[in-house]
Amino acid sequence: MDDIEPPSNSPIDLTDRGDLILNIHDVNRLKRSSFVVSSHILTMASPVFAAMLDPKFKEGQQLLQSREQNAAEKPIILLEEDDVDAMDFILSSLHYKTDRIKHDLGAQAIAEIAVQSDKYDFHGVLVPWIKLWCHPDRFPVRPSHKVRDMGYGLLVAYLFQSPDFVAVSASYAKTLPPDFATSWRTSKFMSRLPKVIEVQLASEITRAQKEIRLQVLSKMDELQPKNNPCTVDRSRSHLVQYLDVLKHFDIWPSLVLFDTSSPSDLVSLIQGLPRAPNPVCLRYQLPQCPLRVAITELCRAVCTIRDNMEGVPLSMVVGASDESGNDSSDDIVNKVTKSVSTRVE
Numbered sequence: 001m002d003d004i005e006p007p008s009n010s011p012i013d014l015t016d017r018g019d020l021i022l023n024i025h026d027v028n029r030l031k032r033s034s035f036v037v038s039s040h041i042l043t044m045a046s047p048v049f050a051a052m053l054d055p056k057f058k059e060g061q062q063l064l065q066s067r068e069q070n071a072a073e074k075p076i077i078l079l080e081e082d083d084v085d086a087m088d089f090i091l092s093s094l095h096y097k098t099d100r101i102k103h104d105l106g107a108q109a110i111a112e113i114a115v116q117s118d119k120y121d122f123h124g125v126l127v128p129w130i131k132l133w134c135h136p137d138r139f140p141v142r143p144s145h146k147v148r149d150m151g152y153g154l155l156v157a158y159l160f161q162s163p164d165f166v167a168v169s170a171s172y173a174k175t176l177p178p179d180f181a182t183s184w185r186t187s188k189f190m191s192r193l194p195k196v197i198e199v200q201l202a203s204e205i206t207r208a209q210k211e212i213r214l215q216v217l218s219k220m221d222e223l224q225p226k227n228n229p230c231t232v233d234r235s236r237s238h239l240v241q242y243l244d245v246l247k248h249f250d251i252w253p254s255l256v257l258f259d260t261s262s263p264s265d266l267v268s269l270i271q272g273l274p275r276a277p278n279p280v281c282l283r284y285q286l287p288q289c290p291l292r293v294a295i296t297e298l299c300r301a302v303c304t305i306r307d308n309m310e311g312v313p314l315s316m317v318v319g320a321s322d323e324s325g326n327d328s329s330d331d332i333v334n335k336v337t338k339s340v341s342t343r344v345e
């Protein structure tokens, strides 16, 4: 039975050329694991580890001494604020331990990996996954946790600086309810997403809602009884019938749905108008019936509004940081000192 995992106190061997042990646990110490890794592979993959294992840091000195003394005991680096499963995924990918790599990750697990990868600059290792995770239709969003999972999807695309960020944010803007930020504020690491993204997303949602509402109201004006090819009873004019249809779907007289529903939900609702019961004008089936024309045009117009919704360009967010997109050496040293290490002066 080869795949029985060793007990949690013995390190998981990710390579038979390992010369270093990473002892990882989260802030709450609920879960811990140790991994035997290759310092060579680690420094190739992560500029942060490369700096940490440089002899000017404590960990680098330990590694150097262990090599020089040909010591049997491998030096141990303690990482005390990391997610064990996320680091397991990254380190296993790095050492080609494919049997340890899970393929059915949920939104939160992917977000944990993105956070860890951001901390240690492991993005290069994850390139094959990043393309998959930063696709709005392929990031796993559970219907029961839609708002939270979309937040994670956006955070992942942001942390990986995905060129598809604008498409991801446009896609989520269509489906998020306007109060999405309230739910994000209770989520574990959504504070890492720059506020400007949240604000832009909310403003795009509000803009689309307003345009959709304007379309619905503008049809009332168009249905005033003039140039009317259908002979309809005055009390059941096209306008009255239109209002009846809207009432049936709770769109009228209260307009509250326009403030509380996502643009996509509003569009779905409006697309149901042609199927309203008790129609309406007796000539509704004729293409020239103004009610029919108005509802058909309304459906088309609101779809266009939804489809043309815009995402947030990442350039708007990262403009303030290093233009190359790469960390400067000062940034890397900051990341190392924040992680574990003590600089040897």
Ligand SMILES: [Zn+2]
Pocket (backbone or CB within 6 Å): 230, 238, 281, 282, 283, 284, 289, 290, 291, 292
């Ligand atoms: Zn008619």
